[in-house]
Amino acid sequence: MSAAPSDSDAAIEASDLTKVFGKQRAVDGLTLTVPRGAVFGFLGPNGSGKTTTIRMLLGLVAPTSGSISLLGEPMPSALAGVLPRVGALVEGPAVYPYLSGRDNLMRLDAADVRSDAATRKTRVASALDRVGLGHAATKKAGTYSLGMKQRLGLANALLRDRELLVLDEPTNGLxxxxxxxxxxxxxxxxxxxTTVFVSSHLLSEIEQVCSHVAVMSAGRLVTQGRLDELRAAGERRLTVTTPDTDAARGVLTARGLAPELLTADAPDTVTAPLPAGLAVEELTAALVAAGVRVRGIAVSGETLEDRFVALTGEGFDVAG
Ligand SMILES: Nc1ncnc2c1ncn2[C@@H]1O[C@H](COP(=O)(O)OP(=O)(O)OP(=O)(O)O)[C@@H](O)[C@H]1O
Ligand SMILES: [Mg+2]
Known part of the structure; x- marks a missing residue:
């Protein structure tokens, strides 16, 4: 790396970031911290401001107000020094249609004054292989499918080792x-x-790889944090199936739970929100000790998807 490493812990810090288009606040007072080493999922429905945020982070569009620091450097003043340390894939990567995928990358890499010409050919080949385009390397990029173009854009971001990768919907079209x-x-x-900042409108597509997430809704941040903490914050619910519903309710109530009223469609089940710190095995033992004939006992968690739908107030992949 040519730039001196900074001692800031955050790969990205945005403070009160706002972008107004005409009357619309596409991004509204966004404050975001992306720790170094994180895989940070930037989630939100269509039109919630993800691409606009990413364009601001990369200096492609000027914020209306607010401040950004990237890899510890203030943006956009340190843009020229910081950008070579950042790989990016932004919505709709442009290609030269009459050049092959490989020649597109050779050309993009040659345009980068910091890249090493001696290793260019091997770096291009390995980036194409990493995104599964090795077999189509010599095909004209203009004939690539949407997914293949997306892969080519991704390969471009991987031509050199970077400290930070910013990927706007990398799974688009795949x-x-x-x-x-x-x-x-x-x-x-x-x-x-590598710190990876990756946007998506589909939680399920990136949930498995993220350490952190932030959720946008209509230009505003609705939550951010470690994924495991967000998961833990979801409500757990206990369901006991038994013919002895009254006795079961008594046992649970005595242990601080608040069983809900029986429903006609499930007359032999008792359900209650399960407070953190209460162990199911102890509740089971208490039920059995009290003579409750337990046919089944289950704990269900609110899924992260449920939680995000609740937070964004709409289906996760519905246009905003
Ligand atoms: N150049 C622009 N001029 C006017 N409005 C814009 C411009 N760019 C974005 N917007 C508006 O800002 C809002 C946020 O758009 P943005 O592209 O950031 O959303 P997104 O979260 O990336 O959506 P998607 O999931 O569809 O990619 C949208 O309502 C969009 O119409
Ligand atoms: Mg977008």
Whole structure:
């Protein structure tokens, strides 16, 4: 790396970031911290401001107000020094249609004054292989499918080792196999110590690889944090199936739970929100000790998807 490493812990810090288009606040007072080494999922429905945020982070569009620091350097003043340390894939990567995929990358790499011409050919070949385009390397990029163009854009971001990768919907246009490959790629980049900031409108596509997430809704941040903490914050619910519902309710109430009223469609079940710190095995033992004939006992958690739908107030992949 040519730039001196900074001692800031955060790979990305945005403070009160706002972008107004005409009357619309596409991004509204966004404050975001992306720790170094994180795989940070930037989630939100269509139109919630993800691409606009990413464009601001990369200095492609000026914020209306607010401040950004990237890899510890203030943006946009340190842009020229910071950008070479950042790989990016932004919505709709441009290609030269009459050049092959390989020649597109050769040309993009040659335009980068910091890249090493001696290793260019091997770096291009390895980036194409990493995104599964090795077999189509000599095909004209203009004939590539949407998913292949997306892979080419991703390969471009991988031409050199970077401290930070910013990927705007990298799975856009990819088939399920391609989506899995992108997840694998993100995992291997993260294992090498690269911080990855990745946007998606589909939680399920990136949930498995993220250490952190932020959720946008209509230009505003609705939550951010470690994924495991967000998961833990979801409500757990206990369901006991038994013919002895009254006795079961008594046992649970005595242990501080608040069983809900029986429903006609499930007359032999007792359900209650399960407070943190209460062990199911102890509740089971208490039920059995009290003579409750337990046919089944289960704990269900609110899924992260449920939680995000609740937070964004709409279906996760519905246009905003
Ligand atoms: N150049 C622009 N001029 C005017 N409005 C814009 C411009 N760019 C974005 N917007 C508006 O800002 C809002 C946020 O758009 P943005 O592209 O950031 O959303 P997104 O979260 O990336 O959506 P998607 O999931 O569809 O990619 C949208 O309502 C969009 O119409
Ligand atoms: Mg977008």
């Amino acid at each position: 088939d399920p196999q391609g989506t899995r490959e992108v997840r694998g790629l993100i995992r291997s980049l993260a294992a090498d110590g």
